[in-house]
Amino acid sequence: MDVVIIGAGVVGAACAYYASRSGLSVAVVDRGPVAGGTTGAGEGNLLVSDKEAGPELDLALLSVRLWRELAAQLPRAVEYEPKGGLVVAPDETTLKALRHFAEGQRAAGVLSTEVAPDALHDLEPHLARGLAGGFHYPQDAQVHPAQAAARLLSASGATLHLGEEVTGLVLESGTVRGVRTSRRTLRSPAVVNAAGTWAGAVASLAGAALPVLPRRGFVLVTEPLPRVVRHKVYAADYIADVASDSAALQSSAVVEGTPSGPVLIGATRERVGFDRTLSPEALRRLAAQAAALFPVLADAKVIRTYHGFRPYLPDHLPAIGPDPRVPGLFHACGHEGAGIGLAPATGALIAASLTGTEPPVPLAPFRPDRFPDGPTPSAARAAAAP
Known part of the structure; x- marks a missing residue:
C-alpha cells in the first residue's frame, strides 16, 4: 500500500x-x-464569491475547474449544479464595500457582474424589494456532498x-x-x-x-416548493461571518433551492465544542433572515433541521x-x-x-x-x- x-x-x-x-x-x-x-x-x-483574493481563493478557483471536470467524468453522480451565486447588499455603504471586494477578486480570476437594484428580480423574482443591489457570481455551484x-x-x-x-x-x-x-x-x-x-x-x-477545533453550524430544510430560489443567494454580511474569529453565535442566511424542491437555509457559526444541543435561537435567526431575503418563505414549512461541525483553524x-x-x-x-x-x-x-x-x-x-x-x-x- x-x-x-x-x-x-x-x-x-x-x-x-x-x-x-x-x-x-x-x-x-x-x-x-x-x-x-x-x-x-x-x-x-x-x-x-465569499473568498477574498489570496491563497484560499486560488485554491477555490482551481477547485472550480476540477469540479467541472469531475462532473463531466462522473455525470449525475455528484449532482453538480452550476447555479451561480448572488450576493446582495441592503444599503449603499454595503454595496460600495461589495464593489471593492469584487474588484480584488476579479484581479485573481473571479467572474462577477454588478446587478442594479431594478435588475435583481430578473435573476430572483421572489427576492425582497428595497435592496441596494448586488453581485452575480456565475462560478458558484453546488454538489450533493x-x-x-x-x-x-x-x-x-x-x-x-x-x-x-x-x-x-x-x-x-x-x-x-x-x-x-x-x-x-x-x-x-x-x-x-x-x-x-x-x-x-x-x-x-x-x-x-x-489546533483544529469544531465550529457548529445549523441548516434548515423546507417542504418541497416550486423553484422559488434560482441561485445561491446570501447577504453581504455572510462574508464577514466566514472570516470572523468570534466564538459567539453568528448567523447570515444562505438560501438556495434544490432540484428535488426543498429550500436549504444556512448558515450559523459558533464554537461550542462538540455540543450537539439544538439551538432554537440559531434556527429562529436563520428563519427570520431567510424570510427577510425571500418573503415568500415566511409561510413555508420547515420539515427538518440538521447540524454539523466545521473543522476550524485560527x-x-x-x-x-x-x-x-x-x-x-x-x-x-x-x-x-x-x-x-x-x-x-x-x-x-x-x-x-x-x-x-x-x-x-x-x-x-x-x-x-x-x-x-x-x-x-x-x-x-x-x-x-x-
Missing part, C-alpha cells in the same frame, strides 16, 4: 481519487461510514476500511509508517490526515500539534501537505465550511506532495507547522474528542 488516508469525507475521498490517478495504491480508513462527519452535514457549497464523496471513493478504487477507528500511528524512528485501527495494522510509507474536526487528535498521535486556511515535523505524515484538514468546495484542489495538492511533482498552486500558505503556539498533543486530543 502506497498511502493510507484517514477520513472518508469528501476531502479524504478527493485525496484518494487524485492519489489513485497518480498511480498510487490507496487505503481509506474511517471510524464511521462514508461522509459520516462534516461532509454529511454540509450543503454542498462550491463558492468563490455525500454522493460526491461516495462516487469519488468508488472511482478511486481505494480499499475501504469503514467502521474502524484509528487507535495509533506506526512510528519508526520518528517516521510514520502506517496506521493501527481497532481491527488491523495498515503499513504504508505515507499517511494522510483527512480526519476533519478530529484532525487535531490524529496529529497528536504523531506528537504534532495542529487563520481560516486549511492545513495541506507534508508535515515537516513528522516524516511520512501529510495533512488535508481545517477547511472549515469550505471543505466540499476545496476538496478537489486539496486532493490534487496531496497527490503532488505524495509523488514529488509540482503542485498546481503553492503549498507554502497551507503548511501544517505554521502554528507554533498551537495546543499540546494532549490538548488537541481533548479538543477533538466528541
Whole structure:
C-alpha cells in the first residue's frame, strides 16, 4: 500500500481519487461510514464569491475547474449544479464595500457582474424589494456532498476500511509508517490526515500539534416548493461571518433551492465544542433572515433541521501537505465550511506532495507547522474528542 488516508469525507475521498490517478495504491480508513462527519452535514457549497483574493481563493478557483471536470467524468453522480451565486447588499455603504471586494477578486480570476437594484428580480423574482443591489457570481455551484464523496471513493478504487477507528500511528524512528485501527495494522510509507474536526487528535498521535477545533453550524430544510430560489443567494454580511474569529453565535442566511424542491437555509457559526444541543435561537435567526431575503418563505414549512461541525483553524486556511515535523505524515484538514468546495484542489495538492511533482498552486500558505503556539498533543486530543 502506497498511502493510507484517514477520513472518508469528501476531502479524504478527493485525496484518494487524485492519489489513485497518480498511480498510487490507496487505503481509506474511517471510524464511521462514508461522509459520516462534516461532509454529511454540509450543503454542498462550491463558492468563490465569499473568498477574498489570496491563497484560499486560488485554491477555490482551481477547485472550480476540477469540479467541472469531475462532473463531466462522473455525470449525475455528484449532482453538480452550476447555479451561480448572488450576493446582495441592503444599503449603499454595503454595496460600495461589495464593489471593492469584487474588484480584488476579479484581479485573481473571479467572474462577477454588478446587478442594479431594478435588475435583481430578473435573476430572483421572489427576492425582497428595497435592496441596494448586488453581485452575480456565475462560478458558484453546488454538489450533493455525500454522493460526491461516495462516487469519488468508488472511482478511486481505494480499499475501504469503514467502521474502524484509528487507535495509533506506526512510528519508526520518528517516521510514520502506517496506521493501527481497532481491527488491523495498515503499513504504508505515507499517511494522510483527512480526519476533519478530529484532525487535531490524529496529529497528536504523531506528537504534532495542529489546533483544529469544531465550529457548529445549523441548516434548515423546507417542504418541497416550486423553484422559488434560482441561485445561491446570501447577504453581504455572510462574508464577514466566514472570516470572523468570534466564538459567539453568528448567523447570515444562505438560501438556495434544490432540484428535488426543498429550500436549504444556512448558515450559523459558533464554537461550542462538540455540543450537539439544538439551538432554537440559531434556527429562529436563520428563519427570520431567510424570510427577510425571500418573503415568500415566511409561510413555508420547515420539515427538518440538521447540524454539523466545521473543522476550524485560527487563520481560516486549511492545513495541506507534508508535515515537516513528522516524516511520512501529510495533512488535508481545517477547511472549515469550505471543505466540499476545496476538496478537489486539496486532493490534487496531496497527490503532488505524495509523488514529488509540482503542485498546481503553492503549498507554502497551507503548511501544517505554521502554528507554533498551537495546543499540546494532549490538548488537541481533548479538543477533538466528541
